[in-house]
Every structure is written in C-alpha cells, then in structure tokens.
Amino acid sequence: MCPGTSLRLGPANAPIVADAYLDPAHEATPELAAALVLQVAARNGDLAVDLHFGSSPPKRRSRRPFRARVRALAVALARAGRFDDLFPLLRRDGPAGLGARLANPAGRAELLEGLDLPPAAFDRALHDRCVGEVLARNGRRVQRGSVVIEVAGVVTSDGTNLRNLRALLGRLRSAEAVAARTPSRVPRPAAKRVPEYAHPWPGEGLLLGGPGLAHHALVAARDEADPILRSALPALLAARRAQPGRLSVQIVATGDHPVARDFAARLCAADRAGLALDYARYLARPRKAREVLVGPEASLLRRLDEDEEACRTAKVHPLEGPPGPWIDGRLVSAPQGAAVLATLLSAPPSPWAPFLSAAAPPLP
DSSP states (O other): OOTTSEEEESOTTOSEEEEEEEOTTSTTHHHHHHHHHHHHHHTTTSEEEEEEEOOOOOSSGGGHHHHHHHHHHHHHHHHTTOGGGHHHHHHHHHHHHHHHHHHSHHHHHHHHHHHTOOHHHHHHHHHOHHHHHHHHHHGGGOOTTSEEEEETTEEEEEOTTOHHHHHHHHHHHHHHHHHHOOTTOOOOOOOOOOOBOSOSSOSSSEEESOTTSSEEEEEEESSTTOHHHHHHHHHHHHHHHHOTTTEEEEEEEOSSSHHHHHHHHHHHHHHHTTOHHHHHHHHHSOTGGGOOSSSHHHHHHHHHHHHGGGGTTOOOOOOSSOOOOEETTEEOOHHHHHHHHHHHHHSOOOTTHHHHHHHSOOOO
C-alpha cells in the first residue's frame, strides 16, 4: 500500500476495524469523511476505520486529468497528516474547479503556497506509479457520492447517514453478546435505561450547523404549537450562540397527522429559503408571542407559505421514542437540557475537533 493512499481513523488497537473506500476527488467526500469520523468518535474506542482512496470514472472523460490532480493533492496532504485541508477547497471550488486550478501553473503555485505544501510533494504524488495503481485497484470498490464499507466480511455502501454501517455494527454487538452467554449464567432482568436514538442525523427537517460538529441536538414536534419547541429550543439556541462551532440543532416533524406534514413542509421551506435560523427563533418563542398578524414574524410566515408548494413532498420523520430533546443520541428532559449542554460544552474539545471542523459545512 502506497503511503498516503489510506489513513486510519480511530485507535490502532480497536477490536472492530472497518475498511471504507471513497474517491477524494468527489464533492461528497467532506460530508462522508465527517460522518465516518463521528461514528468512530461515538464508539468510544471500539471501532476504527481504515479509509482507502480510490478513483471513480468521471461523468465526462475530459475531466479525468483534473480529478487525477485532485487525488494527487489528497495523497500529498494525507502524507503530511493534513488530509482535512482538502475539504474547504472541495467545498468552495468543486472537484472540477480545484482540478483546473491545479492544472494551471500559476494557480497551482498559489494554491500550494496557501496550503504550505511543497510543490515537490504534489509532483511526487501525481507521478508516483504505485499511487496510481492503488487508486485504480481501490476504484473497483468506489461509488460516486457514497462510501463503500467492509466490516466483518460484509460489504455495503452508505450515504452520510451511515445507516447500513450502524446496522452491521449493531448485529456484531448482538452476536458478541450471544457468544458471551454461558449455560451457568443466571439471567437477570434488564435494567431500565434511556434509549438511544437510532438515527442521530435524519435527512429530514431543519438543521442548524453541519454533521461535523462535536455535539448534536434533535427535537421532534407534531406542529408549530408543540410544547417541546418552546421548552427545548431556547436553551439549544442559546448554546449555539455561545459556541456555534460545537453544537448543531435539528428540528424534525413527526407523527401521522396532516398537521405534521404541513409542519414538515414549512421546515423544508425555511431551509430552502435560507431562513432556517429565523424560523427556529420563531418556534422558540412563547405560543402567545407567536400569534401575530403584522411585523417581521408575519412576513416570515408569508414567505414560507409562498415557498411551501415546492416542499409538499417533505417527509415526516418516524421518530423512535419520545420527542426529545435528544442530545448526542440520548434523551434529555427539557428542564435538564441547559445543564446537560453546559456540561458538554465546558468539556475539552474532542481530539477529532480539527478534523470535524474542517469537514463540517458552513454554519448558518
């Protein structure tokens, strides 16, 4: 394996090791890598991911040289221990734009100087035959816009929700528990415990902050009048104001009533219109304060109603458990929310923090 064509996420002695394959020259790479890092960090040392680079065929043959240069930059940065420096460049320019800058001598020199990366390091990665062979070999397991993962002999592909990987890890945990049982063991009643939320980052709803932040809070509501909004959101939004780079807040609509579908459409419209934060602040206000016919709030709601038609297919989230708030996948009562957040945010930053900050999309 050529150095720089793979890197380890997680501890060297982790009992479970997953192999993940992705193309570093794809626009989805920052979010996929962030999701993998978060999954590793959430497993408290029992999971590591070996991230392997591969080359996927571009949609247009003319863009192949551009993407080859982006992969060479990824390898050079990985060799320098700074693979995460690639993420803001990919997000800003896209693979084609970044490759075009690297193909232009003046643009390449300016880019490498800004990264503090010697041009010779980039040239070695671009012309290294071993790197090209490994990228092509790994490319057989690379899919555009997703990550291919192998764990315990099972191969699956995933998006940023990593639903299939979490299911595989859950089955491994169950199998280990069964294997550990012995006939002499006296069964004991299971202790009651706070359930963990199965999908910490659902694709529905309204999200403040990205998937790469250290902490995540989820609130599910039936409609705008749901008491959970005015009881949980003020503390969550206050925590985001205090430390915007560490906490993301997500609001989803739940339930099988038509008002839940209307609420899902409004959340979608707020997200599409760039009014996510304004709408979240509106939902956090006391119910009587929201009964307005004029003013900024009324203008906000009219704007959302105008954009709502495009969101009629917005999904209602099938919540597994109480409405929340769920903080880092665990249920917390609304009165305790502020105290729990204060404890979490006062802790030292995670060792993953630089990687996660780079992988997270810009905050609203």
